[in-house]
Amino acid sequence: GDSVTQTEGQVALSEEDFLTIHCNYSASGYPALFWYVQYPGEGPQFLFRASRDKEKGSSRGFEATYDKGTTSFHLRKASVQESDSAVYYCALGNTNTGKLTFGDGTVLTVKP
């Protein structure tokens, strides 16, 4: 079945540091890949998606590139801010059902 693996459970950075959160997936065909962000007291919010190999998704300074060869969709941001502190989820959309499968989430804490 479909699965998503986020390597980092927690990431602690200082402002202006570079962020990478690793996401690898397992699925048949060409699933859509997503990143969601959840701020305290809110539900997860759609950040961006990518649907085909080598496509880059981006939003609010975050970006990720769909890599079918390495089955990865790593989240990156060049310079994080304290306001980026949140939980980040990588997700996969099944090509047949549209069902989203979420990774376990990564808690990002950014210190001023």
Added chain:
Amino acid sequence: ETAVFQTPNYHVTQVGNEVSFNCKQTLGHDTMYWYKQDSKKLLKIMFSYNNKQLIVNETVPRRFSPQSSDKAHLNLRIKSVEPEDSAVYLCASSYPGTANSDYTFGSGTRLLVI
């Protein structure tokens, strides 16, 4: 305003009580979901409804039951709560059937069972 609305925001109850959570979406989506988010932030799908038809029912205890009157509403009832039911319950909606469909989530209902 178009969004997913959940009530209540927070609920405290005792073991064995019955609780019910409401969810409404004004996005015109056809599919609605209930997720459980535990203290470790893991998101686990519980139910999925497509235009009032249950299409996914992951292995959740029988005391949980979804209730839908139309495609814009999906409520969740817990018949006799247990301590392990303490969690955040998130409702979401989407257009069904395509891998590109993103989900819109509500803000969640936080349940504490004492």
